Amino acid sequence: MSAAAASLPVHVPVRTHRDYQASPATREASWVRWTLLALSLGFFALFLLLPLVAVFAEALRKGWGVYFAALVEPDAVASIKLTLLAAVIAVPLNLVFGIAAAWAIAKFEFRGKQFLITLIDLPFSVSPVIAGLIYVLVFGAQGWFGPWLQEHDVKILFAVPGIVLATIFVTFPFVARELIPLMEAQGREEEEAAIVLGASGWQAFWRVTLPNVKWGLLYGVILCNARAMGEFGAVSVVSGHIRGLTNTLPLHVEILYNEYNFAAAFAVASLLALLALVTLALKTYIESRQEYVA
Amino acid sequence: MSRRIHVLPGFGLSLGYTLVYLSLIVLLPLSAVFLKTATLTLQQFWDVISAPRVLASFKLSFGAALLAAAINAVFGLMLAWCIVRYEFFGKKLIDALVDLPFALPTAVAGIALTALYAPNGWIGSLLAPHDIKVAFTPLGVLVALIFIGLPFVVRTVQPILEDMETELEEAAASLGAQRWQTFRHVILPTLAPALLTGFALAFARAVGEYGSVIFIAGNMPMVSEIAPLMIITKLEQYDYTGATAIAVAMLLISFALLLAINLLQGWNKKGKR
Numbered sequence: 001m002s003a004a005a006a007s008l009p010v011h012v013p014v015r016t017h018r019d020y021q022a023s024p025a026t027r028e029a030s031w032v033r034w035t036l037l038a039l040s041l042g043f044f045a046l047f048l049l050l051p052l053v054a055v056f057a058e059a060l061r062k063g064w065g066v067y068f069a070a071l072v073e074p075d076a077v078a079s080i081k082l083t084l085l086a087a088v089i090a091v092p093l094n095l096v097f098g099i100a101a102a103w104a105i106a107k108f109e110f111r112g113k114q115f116l117i118t119l120i121d122l123p124f125s126v127s128p129v130i131a132g133l134i135y136v137l138v139f140g141a142q143g144w145f146g147p148w149l150q151e152h153d154v155k156i157l158f159a160v161p162g163i164v165l166a167t168i169f170v171t172f173p174f175v176a177r178e179l180i181p182l183m184e185a186q187g188r189e190e191e192e193a194a195i196v197l198g199a200s201g202w203q204a205f206w207r208v209t210l211p212n213v214k215w216g217l218l219y220g221v222i223l224c225n226a227r228a229m230g231e232f233g234a235v236s237v238v239s240g241h242i243r244g245l246t247n248t249l250p251l252h253v254e255i256l257y258n259e260y261n262f263a264a265a266f267a268v269a270s271l272l273a274l275l276a277l278v279t280l281a282l283k284t285y286i287e288s289r290q291e292y293v294a
Numbered sequence: 295m296s297r298r299i300h301v302l303p304g305f306g307l308s309l310g311y312t313l314v315y316l317s318l319i320v321l322l323p324l325s326a327v328f329l330k331t332a333t334l335t336l337q338q339f340w341d342v343i344s345a346p347r348v349l350a351s352f353k354l355s356f357g358a359a360l361l362a363a364a365i366n367a368v369f370g371l372m373l374a375w376c377i378v379r380y381e382f383f384g385k386k387l388i389d390a391l392v393d394l395p396f397a398l399p400t401a402v403a404g405i406a407l408t409a410l411y412a413p414n415g416w417i418g419s420l421l422a423p424h425d426i427k428v429a430f431t432p433l434g435v436l437v438a439l440i441f442i443g444l445p446f447v448v449r450t451v452q453p454i455l456e457d458m459e460t461e462l463e464e465a466a467a468s469l470g471a472q473r474w475q476t477f478r479h480v481i482l483p484t485l486a487p488a489l490l491t492g493f494a495l496a497f498a499r500a501v502g503e504y505g506s507v508i509f510i511a512g513n514m515p516m517v518s519e520i521a522p523l524m525i526i527t528k529l530e531q532y533d534y535t536g537a538t539a540i541a542v543a544m545l546l547i548s549f550a551l552l553l554a555i556n557l558l559q560g561w562n563k564k565g566k567r
Contacts, residue, residue: 015460017381025467025476026379026460032473037382040372046417047441048394051406054416058409097315104309107302116312122320125548127502129522130327130541133529137326142534144326168319192301201303223396230399232505233522237529250401250505257405257509266409269402276397283397284390 055273058266070256070264071271078244079252080271082160086235086248087228090167094224095217098175102213103205106183107191117180123172131169132237135162158240163248166234171224178220182213219286226279230272327545330538342539347515348524354432355521356547359500362439363447367493370447371485377448378455392449395442400505407438408510430512435520438506443496450492451485458484494555501548 020026028036060067070076101120105113123131137143139156149156156162190212194204210217232250239246247255249272256265331339342348376382377389395403411418411428418429428434458481466476504522511518519527521544528537 015456017379020379020460021381023460023464025464028473033380036372037376037380040369040376041382041388043369044373044388044392047437047444048391050410050416051403051441052391052394052398054406054410055402058406097312100308100315101312103304104312108300108305108309110309116316119316119321122324125498125552126324127504127522127541127544129504129525130502130545133525133537133541134323134326136529137330137534137538138323140534142532165319169323172319188302195301195303204302205304226397230397230402232399232401236504237526250399253401253405254509262409265405269399269405272399272402276394276399276402279397280390280393283393284386 052273055266055269058262059270061266062263066263067267067270070267073264075244075247076252076264076268079247079249079268082163082247083229083249085160086164086167087225089164090171090228091221091225093168094171095175095221097172098177098179098220099217101176102179102183103209105180106186107188120173120176123169128170128231128233129237131234132166135165135169135238157238158242159246162238163235163246166238167228167231170231170234171228174224174227175217175220178216178223179213182216183209186212215286215290219283222279222282222286226276229275327538327541330535331542334535334539338535339539339542342536343543347519348521348540350516351519351521351524352543352547354435354518355501355544358432358435358439358520359497359503362436362443362500363493363497365436365440366443366447366496367489370444370492370496371451371489373444374448374451374455378452393445395445400442400503401509403441403506404438404509407434407441407506411437411510429510430514430518432511432518434510434512435507435518438510439500439503442503442506443500446496446499447489447492450488450495454485454488490555490558494552498548498552501544 101116104110105117136157138145139149139162140146141150143157145156156165190208191204194208195201199207229248230250231248232254235248236251236254239248239251241247241251241255243255249268253265253269253272256262256268334342343352373392377385377392408429409415411421411434413419413422413427413429415429418427421428426433428437462480462484463476466480467473471479502522504520504526507520508523511520511523513519513523521540525537525540525544528534528540
């Protein structure tokens with residue numbers, strides 16, 4: 001649900017600002033225009049731009065030496081590795097799921113389809129803290145599998161598997177919800193033609209479907225990855241915060257911050273902010289490609 | 295009943311995989327919350343929910359989320375309007391950066407906002423002489439929720455605004471309407487469903503938000519504790535039942551509110567026909 005607003009726009013604006021400003025019927029008095037611009041840009045600067053600038057300003061407040069020292073420190077490196085590991089597992093799993101779900105939903109008719117789509121969106125409407133809580137209830141000492149896991153000395157909660165599971169949960173819908181509308185819009189005629197001409201199902205998928213949806217797929221993967229690397233609430237509940245072992249990058253930021261080690265906290269945070277900027281740049285590029293294709 | 299013959303293969307495999315994966319990752323774990331609550335009596339459930347500290351956190355979470363979503367509805371609409379209708383320096387960059395709250399990890403947003411609004415921060419130091427405190431007060435919670443909710447409104451309103459026919463506005467103007475009248479009676483009703491959807495999405499996200507809030511909130515019991523934090527607090531005391539009861543209450547209230555908004559929207563559409 002949360003990312004509804006983030007889906008790939010498939011339409012192209014028919015008018016530009018010039019068309020609106022050309023006619024007095026669709027134009028405001030200039031004082032209204034300037035007031036609206038000042039208010040909305042002021043709001044934008046205050047709530048979005050300033051926090052972004054603050055991350056980098058605070059990170060470099062004590063100079064580049066302190067900045068790099070915070071990034072190469074062993075606990076920071078361990079947290080970077082764990083974050084990458086969680087993303088490397090979560091993103092491909094949700095990618096395969098997204099493709100399977102989109103194939104079933106977009107290419108076939110069956111009962112309860114809308115309900116299935118709602119269920120797929122479910123992780124977006126659940127608070128991240130609740131997402132973490134459910135894994136505590138399943139794998140925790142008092143949970144369903146807690147006693148069994150303890151007997152067999154398998155650690156899921158407060159260990160890496162728990163972090164990976166929580167990451168998979170919060171990033172679950174990203175790829176599916178990009179692909180489903182895209183593949184529905186494309187219909188199934190092209191694949192059917194390929195099959196009739198003698199292609200196997202896999203050939204039709206690799207040669208016809210995949211090239212058709214590659215940009216939407218990439219879009220979903222990028223958003224999925226950004227969330228996987230940045231997730232805080234859900235991972236925080238299942239992590240146990242063991243330094244060097246179960247800390248992801250965002251959790252490492254929290255620990256440093258709570259120790260009043262602000263320069264280091266913001267230095268590590270700046271890595272995540274850079275990731276966000278790269279994500280936005282790629283996203284904008286894909287959107288422009290999509291509009292060009294359309 | 296005639297069966298449609300399908301040329302495409304893979305229905306069983308793809309749907310089967312989808313259902314198994316969905317059940318394992320989402321449905322089974324999520325059902326744990328409700329099964330856990332089912333072990334409570336109604337009285338026990340009520341005792342957890344009606345504890346003063348928990349009630350205060352609900353009031354703050356839902357109150358601040360509503361207010362933040364309302365503020366975002368106003369400014370988000372304005373921002374979407376400016377991006378679609380006006381030309382200004384850096385428009386493309388601003389259009390791209392609107393999605394920053396989707397991409398920036400919440401913990402990073404949290405510490406950045408705290409640094410800005412703390413008494414010695416860039417904004418906090420300007421407000422301090424006027425005796426206005428934002429960081430470590432409920433006002434700080436509001437600021438964080440405004441940050442994370444803004445793109446929901448902009449991104450739901452923007453495409454509708456782009457696709458809107460200008461003919462209606464021209465007709466209104468030629469019939470003698472003032473620009474404000476046109477906006478109030480022609481443009482706003484067209485945008486209302488999208489605006490309401492954006493508001494609902496921003497609200498739903500804000501209610502459950504954790505990472506960006508806990509740093510700036512100060513987390514004082516009865517004053518600036520949010521409901522998700524109460525879940526964490528209960529978990530740290532190994533009170534799994536208490537944590538689950540709060541989680542279920544949060545899920546139910548958000549669900550009811552969103553349902554109400556959906557009904558309102560449906561009713562709104564019907565009234566137009």
